[in-house]
Amino acid sequence: DNYLSRRVQAIKPSPTLAVTARAARLKAAGRDIVSLGAGEPDFDTPDYIKEAAIQAIRDGFTKYTAVDGTPGLKQAIIDKFARDNGFHFAPEQILVSVGGKQSIFNLCQALLNPGDEVIVPAPYWVSYTDIAILAEARPVILETGMDSGFKITPEQLAAAITPQTRLLFINSPSNPTGAAYTAAELAALGEVLRRHPRVLIATDDMYEKILFTEAPFVNIANACPDLLPRTVVLNGVSKAYAMTGWRIGYCAGPRELIQAMTNVQSQSTSNPCSIAQKAAEAALSGDQSVLAPMLQAFRERHDYVVARLQDMPGVACRPSQGTFYAFPSFHEAMARLQLADDITLAERLLEEAEVALVPGSAFGADGYLRISYATSMDNLRKALDRIEAFLTR
Numbered sequence: 001d002n003y004l005s006r007r008v009q010a011i012k013p014s015p016t017l018a019v020t021a022r023a024a025r026l027k028a029a030g031r032d033i034v035s036l037g038a039g040e041p042d043f044d045t046p047d048y049i050k051e052a053a054i055q056a057i058r059d060g061f062t063k064y065t066a067v068d069g070t071p072g073l074k075q076a077i078i079d080k081f082a083r084d085n086g087f088h089f090a091p092e093q094i095l096v097s098v099g100g101k102q103s104i105f106n107l108c109q110a111l112l113n114p115g116d117e118v119i120v121p122a123p124y125w126v127s128y129t130d131i132a133i134l135a136e137a138r139p140v141i142l143e144t145g146m147d148s149g150f151k152i153t154p155e156q157l158a159a160a161i162t163p164q165t166r167l168l169f170i171n172s173p174s175n176p177t178g179a180a181y182t183a184a185e186l187a188a189l190g191e192v193l194r195r196h197p198r199v200l201i202a203t204d205d206m207y208e209k210i211l212f213t214e215a216p217f218v219n220i221a222n223a224c225p226d227l228l229p230r231t232v233v234l235n236g237v238s239k240a241y242a243m244t245g246w247r248i249g250y251c252a253g254p255r256e257l258i259q260a261m262t263n264v265q266s267q268s269t270s271n272p273c274s275i276a277q278k279a280a281e282a283a284l285s286g287d288q289s290v291l292a293p294m295l296q297a298f299r300e301r302h303d304y305v306v307a308r309l310q311d312m313p314g315v316a317c318r319p320s321q322g323t324f325y326a327f328p329s330f331h332e333a334m335a336r337l338q339l340a341d342d343i344t345l346a347e348r349l350l351e352e353a354e355v356a357l358v359p360g361s362a363f364g365a366d367g368y369l370r371i372s373y374a375t376s377m378d379n380l381r382k383a384l385d386r387i388e389a390f391l392t393r
């Protein structure tokens with residue numbers, strides 16, 4: 001019998017990291033694998049950000065900082081929220097953490113009790129459910145598919161809310177689907193939430209800067225300003241500034257909750273890396289023109305990937321509104337090739353086509369694959385040629 005906690009036995013290792021690790025092992029063994037599994041930009045961190053970190057080391061900025069982040073970084077975050085999102089937060093409403101993932105972990109630990117329900121629209125970023133489970137809460141999954149544009153409806157949300165519901169996750173643009181809610185769609189969800197004051201809203205805006213729509217970025221607190229007092233806005237520098245390894249995420253929310261989340265963090269990691277905080281401060285307050293070329297590259301690759309997928313037999317793919325992911329359906333192709341599920345499909349593609357992809361079921365949606373186009377056009381061309389050959393042979 002198992003001596004590990006029930007809590008830890010209820011979770012699984014992050015499947016996206018597992019695919020990346022497996023592809024790396026096969027590559028190390030000499031196989032010519034093209035990996036479209038990565039959840040991170042392929043660009044280097046911009047120089048002005050690196051310079052700030054080097055300067056921090058030279059200046060001896062190498063000690064503990066305040067648990068919730070340096071005053072300088074917190075001010076840069078407050079300014080960012082004011083500039084980009086029209087939100088005006090006080091320093092006590094901001095918490096800087098070791099990546100966006102820790103922000104979510106802190107939130108669940110500070111908010112949830114055993115038996116509380118957390119509403120997670122599917123397909124979902126893999127960690128929401130497991131982080132909720134680690135807090136002994138119960139994820140309630142709302143299914144969506146390609147037909148609904150991978151978005152939940154107000155009716156679906158209303159039907160899912162119970163007296164136990166404590167938290168709703170919204171991730172727009174979404175990892176893995178690339179779908180983004182419009183202001184009108186968010187307003188309609190807000191209409192439902194207004195009737196349930198006990199439900200807190202977590203808007204995960206991690207992909208805010210990777211948006212292809214003409215309409216500017218909006219989250220639910222923009223669409224429904226009256227809901228801001230019970231919204232936690234989650235964001236970070238990982239995806240926007242190609243800084244996944246630096247591990248800086250941040251969030252803003254109600255004072256009491258942010259204080260409790262800070263207490264959780266003070267008993268786990270303490271402050272995020274002092275040097276990385278200096279880098280993040282530079283990222284947020286420096287010249288934002290570094291973002292445009294990355295966005296442009298993601299957009300061009302997106303257009304190529306989606307057009308290629310739409311041409312493949314038995315594959316259907318909606319254009320993404322943002323992120324660096326496409327989430328094509330392989331339902332027809334799987335039926336034709338008599339593949340039991342998308343895990344089998346992903347394994348066959350890895351073994352026979354030498355392309356690494358994350359199966360949709362990792363995100364709660366069987367029959368899809370997540371394709372990351374955070375890689376070069378050459379890699380994308382090669383990978384898509386191989387997938388096409390696999391499907392048509």
Ligand code: PLP
Nearest residue numbers: 099100101125175206236238249
């Ligand atoms: N939220 C979403 C939707 C993500 O896709 C990710 C990373 O994959 C995160 C949060 C966490 O980002 P970080 O690397 O800063 O922990």
